[in-house]
Amino acid sequence: GITRLPLERGKKLREVLREKGLLHHFFQHHRYDIGTKFPHAFPNGT
Amino acid sequence: EVATEPLLNTLDMEYYGTISIGTPPQDFTVVFDTGSSNLWVPSNSCTSLACQNHQMFNPSQSSTYKSTGQNLSIQYGTGNMEGIVGSDTVTVASLVDTNQLFGLSTTEPGQFFVHVKFDGVLGLGYPNLAADGITPVFDNLVNESLLEENLFSVYLSRETTGSVVIFGGIDESYFTGSINWIFVSYQGYWQISMDSIIVNSQEIACSGGCQAIVDTGTSLVAGPPSGISNIQSAVGARQDTYGESNASKNTSPHFPHLRFLAQMQNDQGPCISSFQNTSGDLWILGDVFIRVYYSIFDRANNRVGLAKAI
Secondary structure, eight states: OOEEEEEEEOOOHHHHHHHTTOHHHHHHHBOOOGGGGOTTSOTTOO | OOBOOTTGGGGGOOEEEEEEETTTTEEEEEEEETTOOOEEEEBTTOOSHHHHTSOOBOGGGOTTOEEEEEEEEEEETTEEEEEEEEEEEEEETTEEEEEEEEEEEEEOOOGGGGGOSOOEEEEOSOGGGSGGGOOOHHHHHHHTTOOSSSEEEEEOOSSSSOEEEEESOOOGGGEEEEEEEEEEEEETTEEEEEOOEEETTEEEEOTTOEEEEEOTTOOSEEEOHHHHHHHHHHHTOEEOTTSOEEOOTTOGGGSOTTTHHHHEEOSSSSOEESEEEOSSSOEEEOHHHHTTEEEEEETTTTEEEEEEEO
């Protein structure tokens, strides 16, 4: 009834882009706002 | 001009595991994301470079695959995933989830996705977030009576290995002390009410209460600019031109007591603060928070349990 699934901690895309020198290019051309992932949330409490 | 990029939230995902789909099984690396509710992986009919760089599901190689003829568009951050809906057996560790509906992306979202290590996303949010009413994987596991309890829990390690998502139970070896339970305030995301944010005994954000989402699919802690600014000041971080905040590794006396190790990304390279602005009033408690607190997502009682992780 209890099942474990191991997770790996990998390199974030942010780090990959930084290493490739692409991170500033990314931020220059794209607006990044993690809040846009949650359009259905109640923003001001319930 | 600022353009948007689909699936931008993939910028800060860092924990993933392997599942398989089909008969015989085809393996995929997916992010277990409590901030969404769909399962999707790339389809072999996707010709974009990003798809070619990842594992792609081939329906013709699976004897248990069923086509639904249904198109799918999952809104995901600033963009969306376009694809089709199929049904097949999904195996999560030893759990065999039959007739699971899932998305097969036919266009891969964004040029930067080519650099992402994982192939897709497995959402662990509530069903009402799922596109087209598709039953999420976790709900199917419960419906098929495969789990001992209607909950799952997550332990995130700072190391490359050792992290785990536990379906159907709680493992006391991953935490010390008691579990603090907080009721879910909105059953969609794992959203809770937070009373305040205190640094060094002083309330510096979330005065009067605020809403927070516990999200395994985000690595940072994010919140409204005013609150984040106060926290950045408290940890001695400065925001650079592109919104990233840098801090000197030599200013540890200024970091909040006990929070430095948990909330600064102190790996090799620049020391980047783990706090980030969002445009809304929500707080997002991502992996840096979950690494500190073993997190229990209790669907049976609609509550989140937090206990001090080992």
